[in-house]
Amino acid sequence: MRARPAACLAAAGAVLVGTVLLGVGVGALPLAPGPVLATLADRAVRPLGGSVDGGLSPVQAAALLQLRLPRVVLAVLVGGALAIAGAAYQGVFRNPLADPYLLGAAAGAGLGATLVIAYAPGSGAVPVAAFVGALVGVGASFALGTAAGGSSSATLLLAGVAVASFLAAGQTLVQQRNAEDLQQVYGWLLGQLGRASWSDVLLVLPYLGAAVAVLLVCGRALDVLAVGDDEARSLGVHPGRLRLLVVVAASLATASAVAVSGLIGFVGLVVPHVARKLVGGAHAVLLPMSLLAGGAFLVLADLLARTVLAPAELPLGVVTAFVGAPFFAALLWSRRR
Amino acid sequence: MSAGLEVTGLGVQLGRAQVLADVRLAAAPGSWTAVIGPNGAGKSTLLRAVLGVVAHSGSVHWDGVGLDTLPRRDRARRIAYAPQLPVLPEGVTTRDYVALGRTPHRPLLAAPRTADRAVVEETMARLELGALADRVLTTLSGGEQQRAVLARALAQQPQVLLLDEPTAALDLGHAQQVLDLVDRLRRTDGLTVLSTLHDLSLAGQYADRLVLLAAGRVVAEGTPAQVLTPDALRTHYGARASVVAGPDGPAVLPVRD
Numbered sequence: 312m313r314a315r316p317a318a319c320l321a322a323a324g325a326v327l328v329g330t331v332l333l334g335v336g337v338g339a340l341p342l343a344p345g346p347v348l349a350t351l352a353d354r355a356v357r358p359l360g361g362s363v364d365g366g367l368s369p370v371q372a373a374a375l376l377q378l379r380l381p382r383v384v385l386a387v388l389v390g391g392a393l394a395i396a397g398a399a400y401q402g403v404f405r406n407p408l409a410d411p412y413l414l415g416a417a418a419g420a421g422l423g424a425t426l427v428i429a430y431a432p433g434s435g436a437v438p439v440a441a442f443v444g445a446l447v448g449v450g451a452s453f454a455l456g457t458a459a460g461g462s463s464s465a466t467l468l469l470a471g472v473a474v475a476s477f478l479a480a481g482q483t484l485v486q487q488r489n490a491e492d493l494q495q496v497y498g499w500l501l502g503q504l505g506r507a508s509w510s511d512v513l514l515v516l517p518y519l520g521a522a523v524a525v526l527l528v529c530g531r532a533l534d535v536l537a538v539g540d541d542e543a544r545s546l547g548v549h550p551g552r553l554r555l556l557v558v559v560a561a562s563l564a565t566a567s568a569v570a571v572s573g574l575i576g577f578v579g580l581v582v583p584h585v586a587r588k589l590v591g592g593a594h595a596v597l598l599p600m601s602l603l604a605g606g607a608f609l610v611l612a613d614l615l616a617r618t619v620l621a622p623a624e625l626p627l628g629v630v631t632a633f634v635g636a637p638f639f640a641a642l643l644w645s646r647r648r
Numbered sequence: 649m650s651a652g653l654e655v656t657g658l659g660v661q662l663g664r665a666q667v668l669a670d671v672r673l674a675a676a677p678g679s680w681t682a683v684i685g686p687n688g689a690g691k692s693t694l695l696r697a698v699l700g701v702v703a704h705s706g707s708v709h710w711d712g713v714g715l716d717t718l719p720r721r722d723r724a725r726r727i728a729y730a731p732q733l734p735v736l737p738e739g740v741t742t743r744d745y746v747a748l749g750r751t752p753h754r755p756l757l758a759a760p761r762t763a764d765r766a767v768v769e770e771t772m773a774r775l776e777l778g779a780l781a782d783r784v785l786t787t788l789s790g791g792e793q794q795r796a797v798l799a800r801a802l803a804q805q806p807q808v809l810l811l812d813e814p815t816a817a818l819d820l821g822h823a824q825q826v827l828d829l830v831d832r833l834r835r836t837d838g839l840t841v842l843s844t845l846h847d848l849s850l851a852g853q854y855a856d857r858l859v860l861l862a863a864g865r866v867v868a869e870g871t872p873a874q875v876l877t878p879d880a881l882r883t884h885y886g887a888r889a890s891v892v893a894g895p896d897g898p899a900v901l902p903v904r905d
Contacts, residue, residue: 405735532756535748539735544701546804547724547752591784592739595759 316596323603334383334610340374382507386613387606390578392519392568394605395598396561397579399526402533402594403554404464411565411579414471418478419448420569424499425482429489438570445566448478501626502575504613515567522564529557530595577631578605581639652676657706660697667693668864680841682851685861686885691844695810699729724752728806732813734797736785742796743781746772749803768803775799791822811843827854852876852897872897
């Protein structure tokens, strides 16, 4: 039996807050949750002339506000965006294997980032190039799919496969011709949040926020799409237009996430499945649940990435798969019985 | 223009194939018309053209209003459709699935209103789905799923119900249950039913009128006794059969040489 959706969402929200406190607290300089909250409250009320006592020391506060917090906030944004985009892709394509990188977003971002790393190193343009590359990848998939067969989902998926392999080949070519940058390219491809700053958060927040808002609003419409195109039409919905809107929003969320974190696999594929096991397949609940669960999962994964071999860091994409795959396997196994 | 469903000069071309040509049919309000015909005759395509989801020539009118000229949501409030192979979404409860039928009656992005929920509960009660409301749709039996699909279509509160092979996946007993249910609903609600049925004896017993399609054209139309003749079955189905008069309509009995 499933719990009530509102209770599940509230619990997921509480878990997310808990993981955020854990994420900002654990590290070479441990920060206790109480003073962390006091410091944040103090910062929040200071513009209003108030103050809250019991905060962190100035050194601790600087570590919190300049290092830990932007990194954790970015993990929440990236994890949530990838998970909700994955849930939306799985919904519009009615395919449990769909993930946010399906339509060439990952390959396009990879090519964009690799080009900048190889030919314009140190320019700081990697996030922008990745963002543009992801959108170009999805846009090319759409153009090809529409030219080939209208708005059918199978045609679009196949177009995505074609575009992704083409862009990935381009990325490999650039990478092989610039072998000295190999390590940096790999580091980016495997995903990282180690250089996260508030400017990254501000860079992606507008796009990501708008995309997530559109997806959350479209939840109920996605349920209609789930019964097939003919039946959706018989219910007065235009499936092609709705699919376009959702895919554009999900791709924008994905491109924003990829721009600041590189290619973090697994989150967008598996978190939606975990959420579906918990709250069922109704998208009005599934999408917010994926958002919260994806954020919490990536904060925990990033925590492991920076603590297991501290002071060295593991690539985040490796951690998400290492931790996530066995967890997901266990979940599948436990639900079978 | 007369009351009821009126299809004139309907043609459908898919690629180079002319799937339907010059199809004409009229169904009075509250009647049940069954479209019969051999495999590939265009039965399902006819239903989908009437629904307005395949491009077609000719016209489809309901009570004198051209359905193709209506906005899609207005059309969806008049005409509902249950396909031969409905796509059953994963992990969705029967209640949530039936509630999708309210889509044309409420804002697409908003939560269902109290009135919508009342219609959903009432429809499920009529189709004896109340006890299954919280079960996940994909875990129901074939007959239960068919009733859920029917409930979804009825929650649309349509005037016309299009049923594509509503009994295809059901054994005889469950098929009769579903057809009895449809018959009861159309008598109480005045619903006009247009269905395809491959079982000719069931078609003969439940429908008021039969339309026999062959190779995309209407080759016979009328009461079951007029349409179901050994001659027609031999000509259009390539079948050897005798037709026996039953208490509720003609029944088709296959015979060997």
